[in-house]
Amino acid sequence: MKASRAIGWILLIGAAALLPILFKGAYVHHVLVMCLIFGFSALGLNLIFGFAGQAAFGLPAFFALGGYISALLSIRLGLPFWVALPSTMVIAAMFGFLIGYPCLHLRGIYFGITTMAFAQILYYIASNWISLTRGPMGLVGVPVPRIHLGSFDYEFETGFKYYYLVLAAIVVTVWLFSRLMKTPLGRAFVAIRENEDLASSIGIHPFWIKMIAFMLACTITAIGGSFYAHFSRFMSPNEFQWYYIGLTFIMVITGGMGTVMGPVIGAVIFTVLPEVFRAIEQYRNILTGTLLILVVIFFPEGIMGLVNRRLERKKAVSSQPPGRGGEVDPV
Amino acid sequence: MLLQTTDLTIRFGGLAAVKGVNLRVHRGEILGLIGPNGAGKTTLFNLLTGFLKPSSGTIHFEGEEITGWAPSKIAAVGICRTFQLTSVFPALSVWENVRTATYVWTRHRLLGGIRGRAAPVEDSVVEEETNRILAFSGLDANRDSLARNLSYGDQRRLGIAIALAARSRVLLLDEPAAGMNPEEKRGLMQTINDIRSQGVTVVLIEHHMKLVMGVCHRVVVLAQGKVIAEGSPAEVSRNPHVIEAYLGQEVEIA
Amino acid sequence: MWVLALQQVANGLVVGSMYALMSIGMMLILGIMSVINMSHGEFYMLGGMICFTLMEKLGMNYFVALPVTALAVALIGLAAQQVTIRPLDRRPWFTTFLTTFGLSMILRDVAQIIWGADPLELSSPLARKKVVLGDIFLTQQRIFILLSGVTIIGLLYLFIRKNRVGMAMRALVRDRDAAAMMGINTAAINRLTFALGAATAAFAGALLGALFNVYPTMGELPLVKAFAVVIMGGMGNVQGILFSGLILGVAESLAASFISLGYADAISFAILIGVLLFKPQGLFGKKA
Numbered sequence: 001m002k003a004s005r006a007i008g009w010i011l012l013i014g015a016a017a018l019l020p021i022l023f024k025g026a027y028v029h030h031v032l033v034m035c036l037i038f039g040f041s042a043l044g045l046n047l048i049f050g051f052a053g054q055a056a057f058g059l060p061a062f063f064a065l066g067g068y069i070s071a072l073l074s075i076r077l078g079l080p081f082w083v084a085l086p087s088t089m090v091i092a093a094m095f096g097f098l099i100g101y102p103c104l105h106l107r108g109i110y111f112g113i114t115t116m117a118f119a120q121i122l123y124y125i126a127s128n129w130i131s132l133t134r135g136p137m138g139l140v141g142v143p144v145p146r147i148h149l150g151s152f153d154y155e156f157e158t159g160f161k162y163y164y165l166v167l168a169a170i171v172v173t174v175w176l177f178s179r180l181m182k183t184p185l186g187r188a189f190v191a192i193r194e195n196e197d198l199a200s201s202i203g204i205h206p207f208w209i210k211m212i213a214f215m216l217a218c219t220i221t222a223i224g225g226s227f228y229a230h231f232s233r234f235m236s237p238n239e240f241q242w243y244y245i246g247l248t249f250i251m252v253i254t255g256g257m258g259t260v261m262g263p264v265i266g267a268v269i270f271t272v273l274p275e276v277f278r279a280i281e282q283y284r285n286i287l288t289g290t291l292l293i294l295v296v297i298f299f300p301e302g303i304m305g306l307v308n309r310r311l312e313r314k315k316a317v318s319s320q321p322p323g324r325g326g327e328v329d330p331v
Numbered sequence: 332m333l334l335q336t337t338d339l340t341i342r343f344g345g346l347a348a349v350k351g352v353n354l355r356v357h358r359g360e361i362l363g364l365i366g367p368n369g370a371g372k373t374t375l376f377n378l379l380t381g382f383l384k385p386s387s388g389t390i391h392f393e394g395e396e397i398t399g400w401a402p403s404k405i406a407a408v409g410i411c412r413t414f415q416l417t418s419v420f421p422a423l424s425v426w427e428n429v430r431t432a433t434y435v436w437t438r439h440r441l442l443g444g445i446r447g448r449a450a451p452v453e454d455s456v457v458e459e460e461t462n463r464i465l466a467f468s469g470l471d472a473n474r475d476s477l478a479r480n481l482s483y484g485d486q487r488r489l490g491i492a493i494a495l496a497a498r499s500r501v502l503l504l505d506e507p508a509a510g511m512n513p514e515e516k517r518g519l520m521q522t523i524n525d526i527r528s529q530g531v532t533v534v535l536i537e538h539h540m541k542l543v544m545g546v547c548h549r550v551v552v553l554a555q556g557k558v559i560a561e562g563s564p565a566e567v568s569r570n571p572h573v574i575e576a577y578l579g580q581e582v583e584i585a
Numbered sequence: 586m587w588v589l590a591l592q593q594v595a596n597g598l599v600v601g602s603m604y605a606l607m608s609i610g611m612m613l614i615l616g617i618m619s620v621i622n623m624s625h626g627e628f629y630m631l632g633g634m635i636c637f638t639l640m641e642k643l644g645m646n647y648f649v650a651l652p653v654t655a656l657a658v659a660l661i662g663l664a665a666q667q668v669t670i671r672p673l674d675r676r677p678w679f680t681t682f683l684t685t686f687g688l689s690m691i692l693r694d695v696a697q698i699i700w701g702a703d704p705l706e707l708s709s710p711l712a713r714k715k716v717v718l719g720d721i722f723l724t725q726q727r728i729f730i731l732l733s734g735v736t737i738i739g740l741l742y743l744f745i746r747k748n749r750v751g752m753a754m755r756a757l758v759r760d761r762d763a764a765a766m767m768g769i770n771t772a773a774i775n776r777l778t779f780a781l782g783a784a785t786a787a788f789a790g791a792l793l794g795a796l797f798n799v800y801p802t803m804g805e806l807p808l809v810k811a812f813a814v815v816i817m818g819g820m821g822n823v824q825g826i827l828f829s830g831l832i833l834g835v836a837e838s839l840a841a842s843f844i845s846l847g848y849a850d851a852i853s854f855a856i857l858i859g860v861l862l863f864k865p866q867g868l869f870g871k872k873a
Contacts, residue, residue: 055679055682057682102858102861102862105862106861108678109615109621109678110816110861112621112679112682113621113812113816113857113861114857114858114861116809117809117812117813117854117857117858117861118854118858120809120851120854121851121854121855121858124848124850124851124854128845128848128851242686242805243690245686246683246686246687246690249683249686253683282694282697282698283694284694285690285691285693285694286690286691286694286695288687288690289686289687289688289689289690289691289694290687290691291687292683292684292686292687292690293668293669293683293684293687293688296673296680296683296684296687297672297673297680297684300676300680
């Protein structure tokens with residue numbers, strides 16, 4: 001059981017590593033990198049929404065926030081990417097705390113709307129604090145990641161190289177994520193999603209556990225934003241658009257809420273699809289909106305939900321020793 | 332004295348739902364809490380477990396004042412409850428339900444799991460305990476079913492199993508027999524007795540008098556937010572105040 | 586200074602009355618159907634656009650076009666409700682949030698294909714006629730907006746309070762299941778509510794559109810302002826919504842001229858967050 005899961009992991013990572021070699025071209029590599037970058041957004045939203053059950057509609061704004069923080073740190077303070085990224089994670093977590101503290105006192109609909117209001121305020125700040133963010137003109141010239149040690153000098157300036165950098169980061173993130181979900185803390189997230197009152201009556205403090213989930217979600221989303229800023233080398237308030245809220249939710253739901261790999265799969269599908277639709281740019285939102293409606297109505301379990309149910313059934317048929325059905329299965 | 336309230340009162344608007352209740356729960360007893368609908372029984376549970384903050388009065392557990400504590404903190408010292416409606420995690424399997432409830436005594440190694448096999452012994456302890464409780468509650472055969480697919484009676488039993496897995500020392504059961512058939516009720520009586528013999532004190536709200544009379548050592552009767560009688564099941568059932576309170580109820584229904 | 590402030594208060598009341606009108610629709614949908622209608626801003630936009638087409642292409646008079654527009658958008662709303670909300674009965678609340686979010690994306694781009702992205706001028710016959718009230722100026726259109734806003738809100742209030750259907754709606758807010766058991770046709774009330782909500786938004790769009798032009802993305806900000814007003818006003822409280830709408834309109838108008846134009850739109854979010862944090866039951870709501 002354990003071994004087969006490990007093999008699955010290795011095959012998946014291997015396949016991911018082969019993609020840019022099999023599919024050549026700067027444009028294709030660009031799309032591949034974007035798939036992984038949006039993967040972080042989807043992972044973050046899935047943590048707070050899919051696992052902890054809190055519909056944080058404003059969370060996708062942390063993608064843009066992370067991008068801005070990372071871009072500003074490297075442009076204004078001249079920090080290298082390797083310092084800017086972890087600093088961004090810490091700062092994003094702090095923003096998560098500041099925004100989460102008031103919002104998490106609210107439940108359900110009100111929590112969702114309030115996070116969205118904060119997201120909109122971040123957008124106004126990015127658009128109007130011209131001296132810091134250059135407003136709608138955006139920040140240009142965000143430096144690419146670079147390793148410079150004595151005579152060794154390596155720049156991640158192409159999509160091909162950048163892909164492996166982001167791939168490594170997302171593999172580590174997914175691995176940590178799947179480990180986390182097997183700890184009491186990870187189970188506490190799910191307990192709150194399932195029944196908040198019951199969770200608190202078995203000793204789980206809903207407010208602080210949700211706070212941890214929200215801060216982690218903000219951090220993960222901001223990692224994607226940071227990678228995005230140093231890849232596109234440009235940040236503008238456009239990245240705060242509500243379009244991205246819809247898009248990220250589609251990724252998570254289609255992939256499978258509350259599964260580890262589902263949202264990443266969803267991110268790949270819904271990064272590639274708009275590119276396929278690019279020829280009919282005019283209809284892009286119409287297609288995305290239609291898909292969102294169809295997915296929510298007809299496909300609430302998502303891809304991984306269906307896969308897991310298949311596996312469950314198979315397991316039930318082969319009558320294996322009773323194990324932990326429906327648990328977080330990473331692959 | 333394990334659990335004790337002094338002049339416990341809560342008002343909603345101008346109305347006192349619980350007024351001046353002095354409840355004493357002795358270590359190791361099974362205490363029944365009965366009374367007509369709207370007497371304030373569930374409200375009292377909500378006060379004891381911190382889901383509601385009293386307007387006045389105090390609650391002590393083992394001599395320590397716990398008035399106004401958060402529900403999770405109260406659960407952590409060992410006062411656990413079940414809920415009338417859903418007392419399970421619906422989309423999780425029975426096994427996961429119970430294991431999740433071990434949170435309170437496993438959480439100190441929050442990060443242990445991330446390091447991989449750093450704490451294999453602990454994991455096996457958790458699994459053993461989970462299995463033990465499942466077997467004890469008679470839910471072994473259903474361990475892989477999702478909680479929401481269980482029968483009503485089984486969901487009640489799972490609710491109790493969850494509270495046990497959280498290592499409760501006082502277990503507050505809110506109408507555990509609601510919706511159970513006679514056979515399930517007999518099983519429940521047995522379970523409650525078994526729980527007590529493990530050293531867990533039980534307080535239960537129940538409408539089925541047969542069950543209350545059969546299992547409780549002591550009964551407290553609540554009407555309109557006040558304690559109107561207290562004593563052994565036999566004493567209480569002869570008490571004219573109690574009969575009057577219930578008669579009023581019946582007139583209302585008819 | 587005082588004259589400017591007074592002028593801004595007057596302008597703010599005009600815009601605020603429309604925020605209130607739109608928000609009542611949103612509140613009814615939220616209260617009765619438990620749906621956050623993310624496409625409410627697009628119904629507002631369609632109000633402006635359809636009114637424009639009726640006038641420019643069909644030569645309709647503005648005052649005839651207004652009710653026709655509201656009716657047309659009510660029908661569109663009805664169709665939208667059948668597709669995006671009805672199939673999700675008894676599913677968690679965020680599902681309809683997402684489907685109406687999807688609907689808003691669709692409607693916005695469809696509008697762009699039909700009418701183009703550029704602002705169009707919706708010319709009301711009252712737009713150029715000025716009225717002087719002491720030290721302040723208002724166009725007749727602005728006065729017309731304020732009066733029709735207050736009138737429609739008053740009629741809605743009477744409808745909800747006095748009419749049998751209105752009372753059924755209120756019963757639904759209190760307890761859906763009980764209302765259904767009492768024989769109220771909840772599905773019909775849902776349809777009516779959504780159509781009515783869409784019509785209020787369309788009215789606001791067609792009225793305000795004559796001040797600010799009409800374009801496919803014009804509904805984005807009114808949507809979030811309607812959020813803010815609903816939360817400020819407290820659920821199920823028509824007077825509260827009216828006052829909150831007017832307060833928001835005035836606050837924005839004053840902020841735009843005395844603080845900064847860029848941040849004026851942020852006011853609604855600041856209010857939204859402030860109210861949610863300090864008075865979650867709304868400024869005018871009763872304690873639960």
